[in-house]
Amino acid sequence: MKHNNLESSEKFLIRLIERKGADQGHSKRIRLFLWFLKQLSRIYRSIIQLRLWCYNKGILRHHTLGCQVISVGNLTVGGTGKTPVVEIFARELQAAGRRVAILSRGYKKAQPPFLQRLSQKLTLHEQRTPPRIVSDGNALLLDSAMSGDEPYMLASNLPNVAVLVDKDRVKSGRYAINKLGCDTLILDDGFQYLSLKPRVQIVLVDKTNPFGNENVLPRGILREPIKNIKRADFIFITKSDGNGTEELKAQLRRLNTKAEIIECRHCPRYLQHVTSRDRKELGYLAGKRVTALSGIAAPAGFESSLESFGASIIQHCRFADHHRYSQQELIDIINNARREKADAIITTEKDAVRFPSLGRYDVPIYFLRVDIDILQGEADFRASIARICFRDIEKSPAS
Numbered sequence: 001m002k003h004n005n006l007e008s009s010e011k012f013l014i015r016l017i018e019r020k021g022a023d024q025g026h027s028k029r030i031r032l033f034l035w036f037l038k039q040l041s042r043i044y045r046s047i048i049q050l051r052l053w054c055y056n057k058g059i060l061r062h063h064t065l066g067c068q069v070i071s072v073g074n075l076t077v078g079g080t081g082k083t084p085v086v087e088i089f090a091r092e093l094q095a096a097g098r099r100v101a102i103l104s105r106g107y108k109k110a111q112p113p114f115l116q117r118l119s120q121k122l123t124l125h126e127q128r129t130p131p132r133i134v135s136d137g138n139a140l141l142l143d144s145a146m147s148g149d150e151p152y153m154l155a156s157n158l159p160n161v162a163v164l165v166d167k168d169r170v171k172s173g174r175y176a177i178n179k180l181g182c183d184t185l186i187l188d189d190g191f192q193y194l195s196l197k198p199r200v201q202i203v204l205v206d207k208t209n210p211f212g213n214e215n216v217l218p219r220g221i222l223r224e225p226i227k228n229i230k231r232a233d234f235i236f237i238t239k240s241d242g243n244g245t246e247e248l249k250a251q252l253r254r255l256n257t258k259a260e261i262i263e264c265r266h267c268p269r270y271l272q273h274v275t276s277r278d279r280k281e282l283g284y285l286a287g288k289r290v291t292a293l294s295g296i297a298a299p300a301g302f303e304s305s306l307e308s309f310g311a312s313i314i315q316h317c318r319f320a321d322h323h324r325y326s327q328q329e330l331i332d333i334i335n336n337a338r339r340e341k342a343d344a345i346i347t348t349e350k351d352a353v354r355f356p357s358l359g360r361y362d363v364p365i366y367f368l369r370v371d372i373d374i375l376q377g378e379a380d381f382r383a384s385i386a387r388i389c390f391r392d393i394e395k396s397p398a399s
Helices: 002-018 028-056 082-095 114-122 149-157 169-180 226-231 246-255 299-308 327-339 378-390
Strands: 068-074 100-104 132-136 162-165 184-188 200-206 234-238 260-273 289-294 312-318 344-348 365-376
Touching (some): 068 082, 082 100, 082 365, 082 378, 100 149, 100 169, 132 149, 149 162, 169 184, 234 246, 246 260, 289 327, 299 312, 299 365, 312 327, 365 378
Parallel strands (some): 068 200, 100 162, 100 184, 344 365
Antiparallel strands (some): 132 162
């Protein structure tokens, strides 16, 4: 019950800060709470800008590792569709002959007990501990609980790409170079990770909600002020349908005069059963009564995709982002779907990696496989891959 209350509170707070105008019409107590968040937001913004200034002035040190480093990140918290973009870059670079490693923090991966982590930090044991190797480019070595949802997904879908997890991505980068022979590092969620200096900075902007209410955390969903997008070399507008992006592009061009702007959409490809390799074409959804199950930051886009292929959603089961399902929760969802005479339960690929194993499925569960289609800027994307692959590598030791 405590866990459910925390998730309910989290979802309520996200609704308040996610979009312009979402805070209107609330009680005096809520308005006072939002005023308090606004003051915290001002403090947080100042800290972020001071940290960036310290890196720019050399007070805090950027590390370079003597190989190509590509950062893929965003300005906002929540789902901009980063994982498929990381995947397409890794796949293209690997196909072009690069030995690629993805460096991730591994959000919500399993952690040792607090006292053990504190002891490791105080004794500097943490610095000597190697990163978690989700995949060494040859074999999948860890499950989603130990690695985190996105790293496990990436490792599963990219059999020839190494995936490493550690909050110290300078350390994991050195390991990838020295132990795994990698020559290209993709920094997953790297826009705010300033310790490792990238050669290419890619920032994603969600067309459906680019900057929220334009406040930084905790009053809004921005991790840093909008103006900082000027650091980007490439801006990917994600979740586009090809229409209505001219105003957003003009805003981005005012903020960043040099970045190449690439427009893409997240394109559903097929359905796959969560425990088998059984796949179904998207036409399977036509006329089907389904339960939509998700624990992601932006579930509305997922649900509208199902409806666009003709599914009738009879139940919306929404959990907090990165929710880790218990066996009993999954059994209850299946039983509820069966009572409502659902033909299937449809979930996301990120949710599927967090499901516990069950002995039986009285209602089949499929995940929706999604990847990226580039709508505008395909030539720029291909040119960027070529530049990354064939640009001379700086001959400097890993520092």
